[in-house]
Amino acid sequence: MSRIHVSTTVNGDAAEFLCDPAASLLDALRDSLGLTGSKEGCGSGDCGACTVVLDGEMVCSCLVFAAEAEGRAVRTIEGVAEGSVLHPVQQKFLEHAALQCGFCTPGFIVAAKALLDRNPDPTETEVRYWLAGNLCRCTGYDKIVRAVMDAGAQLRQERTPA
Amino acid sequence: MPSPAYHAPDTITGAIALLAADPSALPLGGGTDLIVQMRSGRIAPGAVIDLKRIEGMSGVRREGDVFVIGAATPCSALKGDAAFSAAWPGVVEAANLIGSVQVRNRATMAGNLCNASPAADSVPALVAAGATCVIAGPGGVRQVPVEAVPVAPGRTSLGPGEFVVEFRLPVPREGGGDAYLRATPRTEMDIAVVGTGVCLVLDAAGTCMAARVVLGAVGPTVMLVEEAGAALVGSRLDDDVLAAMSRAVQAASNPIDDKRGTVSYRKAMAGVLARRAALIAAGRAQAVRGISR
Numbered sequence: 001m002s003r004i005h006v007s008t009t010v011n012g013d014a015a016e017f018l019c020d021p022a023a024s025l026l027d028a029l030r031d032s033l034g035l036t037g038s039k040e041g042c043g044s045g046d047c048g049a050c051t052v053v054l055d056g057e058m059v060c061s062c063l064v065f066a067a068e069a070e071g072r073a074v075r076t077i078e079g080v081a082e083g084s085v086l087h088p089v090q091q092k093f094l095e096h097a098a099l100q101c102g103f104c105t106p107g108f109i110v111a112a113k114a115l116l117d118r119n120p121d122p123t124e125t126e127v128r129y130w131l132a133g134n135l136c137r138c139t140g141y142d143k144i145v146r147a148v149m150d151a152g153a154q155l156r157q158e159r160t161p162a
Numbered sequence: 163m164p165s166p167a168y169h170a171p172d173t174i175t176g177a178i179a180l181l182a183a184d185p186s187a188l189p190l191g192g193g194t195d196l197i198v199q200m201r202s203g204r205i206a207p208g209a210v211i212d213l214k215r216i217e218g219m220s221g222v223r224r225e226g227d228v229f230v231i232g233a234a235t236p237c238s239a240l241k242g243d244a245a246f247s248a249a250w251p252g253v254v255e256a257a258n259l260i261g262s263v264q265v266r267n268r269a270t271m272a273g274n275l276c277n278a279s280p281a282a283d284s285v286p287a288l289v290a291a292g293a294t295c296v297i298a299g300p301g302g303v304r305q306v307p308v309e310a311v312p313v314a315p316g317r318t319s320l321g322p323g324e325f326v327v328e329f330r331l332p333v334p335r336e337g338g339g340d341a342y343l344r345a346t347p348r349t350e351m352d353i354a355v356v357g358t359g360v361c362l363v364l365d366a367a368g369t370c371m372a373a374r375v376v377l378g379a380v381g382p383t384v385m386l387v388e389e390a391g392a393a394l395v396g397s398r399l400d401d402d403v404l405a406a407m408s409r410a411v412q413a414a415s416n417p418i419d420d421k422r423g424t425v426s427y428r429k430a431m432a433g434v435l436a437r438r439a440a441l442i443a444a445g446r447a448q449a450v451r452g453i454s455r
Contacts (some may be wrong), residue, residue: 004168021168021210022200043267044198045352057238058269063197064268065190067168068212111264132350133262 008069010035011079019066022131026050028066029076034119037077037106048134051107052076058114060133075117077106080113088158089113089151108134112148120155122148166200167209174298174327176452177211181323182300184208189325191234192268194261195277196343196386213325222246224333231329233272233295235282238263240271250331251383251446252340252359252439256287260352272326278312279353281379285312286359287342289384290376299324309376312383337364339373339446341439344378344430347422354379355423355432358411360439364447370394375407375440380415387414390436399444407440408433 003018010033017032027100029035029052041047043062050061053075061074080087092098099105109133115122115130122130127148128141136144164379167184171177182186187209190196199205213219219234222243228244237257241247247254257271260283271284275295288308296305300323308329311318320326334340340361357378363371375390390410397403417428 020165022165024197043201045194045261048262048264051264052266057236058264059267060264062192065168065193065197065210065212065266067170068214070170129350130263133264152235 004067006067006070008071011075021065021067024062024084025052025054025066025069025074026060026061029061029074035076035078038105038110039106041103041107044132046133046135047104048106048111048131049107051110051134053110053114057130058092058111062141068091075108075110078120080109087113088154089116089148092139092147092154093144095133096143096147096150098139098143104136105136108136108144112144112151115148116152116155120152120159122152124149165256166207168212169209170212170215171216172217172384173253174216175323177213177216178298178323179452180209180211181325185322187211187323189213190234191270191273192265193273194265194269195273209354211325219327227333229331229333231331233326233328234270237266237269237271237274249334250287250291250340252342252361252443253284253287253291253293253331256342256344256357257284259283259342259354271329275311276318276320276326277309278314278316278318278383280312280315280382280384281354281357282312282384283342283344283354283378283425285384286357286376286378287340287350288329288331288359289330289386290342290359290361290374291340292361292374293329295329296327298327303327304343305330308384309384314382325386335363335372337366337447338362339364339443339448341442343435343439343442345423345435353422356380356415356417356428356435357440358432360436360443362391362440362443363408363445364444368448370397370444375436377411377412377415379430380417380428382416385414387411390414396438398424399440404437404440408437411436 039049041049045060045063052061188207190212214234219232274282274284342359344354344357346362359376373391377385393407400423413434415429415432
């Protein structure tokens with residue numbers, strides 16, 4: 001089967017790769033582009049470890065064919081920090097110890113940022129429902145939810161004119 | 163998984179030709195069922211025909227007194243259409259109970275219908291709303307009621323090479339309201355053990371003029387329960403009427419017994435949820451009419 005040439009945008013930069021038609025976007029990100037931050041947990045859309053933002057909406061990259069990325073814009077965990085400056089969601093995950101093994105963390109951070117980008121003041125219930133598609137087997141979720149709530153508070157403070 | 167060909171045609175005609183060229187080819191909408199089934203080895207299409215590059219296949223539009231929903235419209239995008247959300251809140255809520263945010267940003271109601279799971283959440287709501295779907299294929303284009311598509315778990319009435327192009331829902335009649343409720347063992351990320359969709363129309367005095375009561379997950383396919391709808395018509399949804407409607411729902415329910423719910427639990431809950439959904443639908447109809455009861 002011939003490979004497909006795909007031109008796309010990843011974290012704001014033009015990117016090109018060749019892929020097998022059955023390859024997932026996650027496969028292409030990890031194996032062709034070397035962006036190994038997104039993880040494969042379940043491969044069936046249940047765990048959210050592979051969460052990326054595709055044309056502004058968060059999706060499981062394991063359930064997107066790599067070929068579908070042609071002409072689209074993809075944002076991954078590698079594009080969340082600005083250079084060496086962590087995004088508030090990342091900083092708060094560290095402060096609240098919202099990770100243990102860390103495998104689910106990239107997916108949680110991409111998903112949490114996607115929430116705060118559209119709703120900087122979510123309720124705890126909104127955070128919990130939004131993150132229902134991200135599974136963590138270590139933390140019990142409480143620290144993650146607190147980190148996201150706290151990141152939202154910081155983002156609101158940063159946006160408020162002094 | 164074995165490698166299929168991937169095609170992304172930009173016209174319906176192109177998609178029909180590609181699907182006709184390979185009898186094992188399958189259309190791709192959101193892929194949240196298709197890709198999972200391919201990866202598990204359950205299906206091995208020779209080609210995947212991505213419908214999302216076809217104009218009009220994504221998004222909600224209004225054509226006269228009809229809402230048209232492109233088959234590749236993700237469930238979450240329905241919430242973004244204010245007019246459609248106001249007209250058919252039950253349909254929008256049902257579609258947005260499926261999976262996670264990540265899944266709903268890809269998954270479509272057409273996929274939910276064609277996957278033909280008896281527990282599909284959006285299907286009872288669509289049937290209650292009286293939705294039809296437009297199906298294209300090598301024999302041309304046809305339009306059928308949504309309930310005519312699923313014929314058994316995992317099987318549809320679509321012929322070889324046919325695929326859903328769009329859903330068509332009427333603009334609700336004056337005094338119309340709809341609702342969908344489901345029961346799941348967990349509060350999120352779960353599959354219905356019972357789902358009930360209700361659509362009804364109230365006149366200015368609050369009398370029910372028309373009603374459709376629809377069940378999911380309590381039989382091999384979605385079920386339009388005519389007797390339950392008929393029980394509501396002509397009434398003001400008093401307690402004895404709602405009880406009669408619940409009995410009709412329970413009588414029609416024919417669920418399986420499994421680890422997620424017993425037959426008796428599913429039957430009982432079907433009656434409870436149909437009653438609650440009818441009251442929500444009536445409340446929405448009254449809000450439109452400004453009736454207080």
